[in-house]
Each structure stands twice: as structure tokens, then as C-alpha cells.
Amino acid sequence: MRVLLVGAGGVGTAVTRIAARRDFLTHMVVADYDLSRAEAAVAAVEPRGAEDGSRRGRFSARRLDASDGAAVRRVLVEERCDVLLNATDPRFVMPLFRAALAAGTHYMDMAMSLSVPHPTAPYEQCGVKLGDEQFALATAWEEAGRLALVGMGVEPGLSDVFARYAADELFDDIDEVGVRDGANLSVEGHGFAPSFSIWTTIEECLNPPVVYEKERGWFTTAPFSEPEVFDFPEGIGPVECVNVEHEEVLLMPRRIDARRVTFKYGLGDDFIAKLRTLHELGLDSTGKVTVPGPDGPVPVSPRDVVAACLPDPATLGDRMTGKTCAGTWVKGTKDGAPREVYLYHVVDNEWSMREYGSQAVVWQTAVNPVVALELMAAGTWKGSGVLGPEALPPRPFLDLLSAYGSPWGMREEH
Numbered sequence: 001m002r003v004l005l006v007g008a009g010g011v012g013t014a015v016t017r018i019a020a021r022r023d024f025l026t027h028m029v030v031a032d033y034d035l036s037r038a039e040a041a042v043a044a045v046e047p048r049g050a051e052d053g054s055r056r057g058r059f060s061a062r063r064l065d066a067s068d069g070a071a072v073r074r075v076l077v078e079e080r081c082d083v084l085l086n087a088t089d090p091r092f093v094m095p096l097f098r099a100a101l102a103a104g105t106h107y108m109d110m111a112m113s114l115s116v117p118h119p120t121a122p123y124e125q126c127g128v129k130l131g132d133e134q135f136a137l138a139t140a141w142e143e144a145g146r147l148a149l150v151g152m153g154v155e156p157g158l159s160d161v162f163a164r165y166a167a168d169e170l171f172d173d174i175d176e177v178g179v180r181d182g183a184n185l186s187v188e189g190h191g192f193a194p195s196f197s198i199w200t201t202i203e204e205c206l207n208p209p210v211v212y213e214k215e216r217g218w219f220t221t222a223p224f225s226e227p228e229v230f231d232f233p234e235g236i237g238p239v240e241c242v243n244v245e246h247e248e249v250l251l252m253p254r255r256i257d258a259r260r261v262t263f264k265y266g267l268g269d270d271f272i273a274k275l276r277t278l279h280e281l282g283l284d285s286t287g288k289v290t291v292p293g294p295d296g297p298v299p300v301s302p303r304d305v306v307a308a309c310l311p312d313p314a315t316l317g318d319r320m321t322g323k324t325c326a327g328t329w330v331k332g333t334k335d336g337a338p339r340e341v342y343l344y345h346v347v348d349n350e351w352s353m354r355e356y357g358s359q360a361v362v363w364q365t366a367v368n369p370v371v372a373l374e375l376m377a378a379g380t381w382k383g384s385g386v387l388g389p390e391a392l393p394p395r396p397f398l399d400l401l402s403a404y405g406s407p408w409g410m411r412e413e414h
Helices: 010-019 035-049 069-078 090-103 138-144 158-170 198-206 247-254 269-280 302-309 349-356 360-378 394-403
Strands: 002-006 027-032 059-063 083-086 106-109 147-149 173-183 210-213 217-220 228-232 237-243 258-266 289-291 298-300 323-334 337-348 385-387 409-412
Touching: 002 010, 002 069, 010 027, 010 035, 010 349, 010 360, 027 035, 035 059, 069 090, 083 090, 083 360, 090 106, 090 138, 090 147, 090 198, 106 360, 138 385, 147 360, 158 173, 158 247, 158 323, 158 337, 158 394, 173 228, 173 237, 173 247, 198 269, 198 302, 210 247, 217 247, 228 258, 228 323, 247 258, 298 302, 323 360, 337 349, 337 360, 349 360, 360 394
Parallel strands: 002 027, 002 083, 027 059, 083 106, 106 147, 147 385, 173 258
Antiparallel strands: 173 323, 210 217, 210 258, 228 237, 237 258, 289 298, 323 337, 337 409
């Protein structure tokens, strides 16, 4: 399989380090707007190839602007790529998505096209939902006979695989699927250092969260609504979780029969307070404002300024301790008896840094698209159109994830 990886940040770099250890990959072109980042990602994995002549030269670096669809299409054709793996932030989903379709390749991302709140009732009704722009092109992908696998990270991604597995093997009837994400990570020397892209974090946490109910459909609530304490496994413990906008709520009901679907994230009071302050000051805005510069006024996005002021999440691993947990809690019945389970995946930062040199959150996100690529290369996962992970067989994915040395777990809830 030949892959164009667009984005050589923390997640993209982790993708290269994981993929370098697998034999399904023929070649991966690592592309980024900053060529030095792409080159650094390649340099870190190419020495591994020197141990085995058959693996030498499986990675190469290119400069590429993700917003330039024509340039992306040219690279896909020139490099004879089978699939485009999008590891950029959600602003670039649609140009990359369209470029892959135009080039006749498969496509995969970890975050879907952006939402737009309802103009008059943002905390009650959906406007443009996450992924709506992509699903609008589903027929074109079907007619092309190509697969656009959307939301294939950890959340969304592995969480959707867990939901499909629960529906297929663990339950006869499902009342609720609730994705729950929590961690006990801390970063030495930083009072505020998000372990994932702050641009994406702001987008998720300050947009109106979406909830699905079978009788009502999709609707929205206020940010940080319905707080609850969830007890996470493997020593993480109780964490307060709140409603956050996330793709699973838009994906799962398309394929899984559940009365209710939610996503709640363990943020903590301090993190929520800082996000609210950013919002109140207008620093979450993506619109341009004009600031003085040495050569005259300069247009900048406040959110980009915030991102530039914070440490790069990819560089925090050496100062980070703790674990991160992604999982799917499911409640329903099996054989006439009530049942609740929590299917989960935990990554210890000490382990991911020692084994891969990547901090836990970006590694946990990156491993899942690599597993999915391997299943696609083998023909185990296949299809056409725009599909989420919950549309594909879950057992091969879960088995392969364990084979990668990162097993998942299941806890019966009582």
C-alpha cells in the first residue's frame, strides 16, 4: 500500500513511527506545509529501515499545502498513492477529501468536516453538523468505487469500533451508547498545556454539544452540560465529564440501533474555566483581526495566536506523566437481562514514550488509522462511499490492535 500522509505534527509523526514497524506499507509520502517537520518525521524512522534492506526508503518527505486541492491531487497521482491519510486539523478536511476523490484514491481522516451552529437556536437545534459536507458527497464516492473512511482516530474511531462490537456481540438491545474520555495526565512546568491540538480542543469544547435520541433525533445543548463523574479504569479513577461536540454522536446512529448516544469528556474545572475565559475574550475566534506590525497592520486569527503561545503537544512527552483512557460505555439488555459494559483502551505515557518516543494522547490517536490502513491493505476492511468505523467488522480491528502491543479491555458495570 502506498500512502500520502498529510500533516507531520504530533499525530502524523506518531503514525510514521507506528507504520514503520509494519510490513503492509510499501511507501509513505509524509507531507507538511513545513517541510522540516516532514523531513524530521522521515529521518526518525528511516534508520530503522537500515536494519532490513527491504524496508529502506519506504518513507519520503514533501512540502504540501493542505488547502491547495489541485496540488494534493497532483502528489497523489505522481506518487501512485492508494490512500490519503489526513492528519491535519479539521479546517483542511474538505480540500483533502475532494482532492482524494478527484485523484481516484481512498481517503481516511481522524476528524470530520466542521459544524456551523444553528443561527437562532444554537443550544437547542443543530445547524450544519459535523461531517455533513462529507456525507453530502457519499454518492460520488460510491460511484467512484472508492472508500472514504471518516473519523478513524481513537475518538472518533476506536470508540465507534467498540460500539459496533457491543451491538454485534454483547447486546440484544441498546438503551445508550456513551463515549467517555478521561485521563490523569499532568505536564511538569506548565499550568495550562493541552495534550492535543488547542485549535481542535477549542472547536470541540466551545461548540454546542450534540446529543442523539431515537425519538427526537439530533439536538444540541449548552457547552459543558450534564456533568457526571465517571470512574476510569487502570488507576485513573473518578473524573468529572461533560457534554462535548464530537463525531461519534453523528456517526453511530447511522449504523447502530440505540435509543441515546452521547459523548462526554473529562476536562476538569480549571480547564473549563480557561476555555470559557478564551471565549469571553474572543480569543477562540477564527476570524481575522488586525494588529500592528513592523511593516504595517497584520491580519491574524486570535485562535492561531493562542495556539502559537502554547507548547506544541508533540513536545510534551518528556514532561508528561499519567495515563489516558478512551472508551465506550454501553447500557442495554442481553438474553433478557440488563447489562452495562465499558469497553476501553488505556495508554501509559511512560510506555508510549519509551517504545515510540510519542506522548500518550497523540500515540493513542495515531495507532488506530494505521491499524485501519493495514486492514484495508489486506482487503479485510473494504467498501465504497463515505463510511464511519462503525460500518465495518469490529473483531478484525480489535484483534489487530492487540497484535500491535496495545490491548483493549472491557469492564462489566454493576
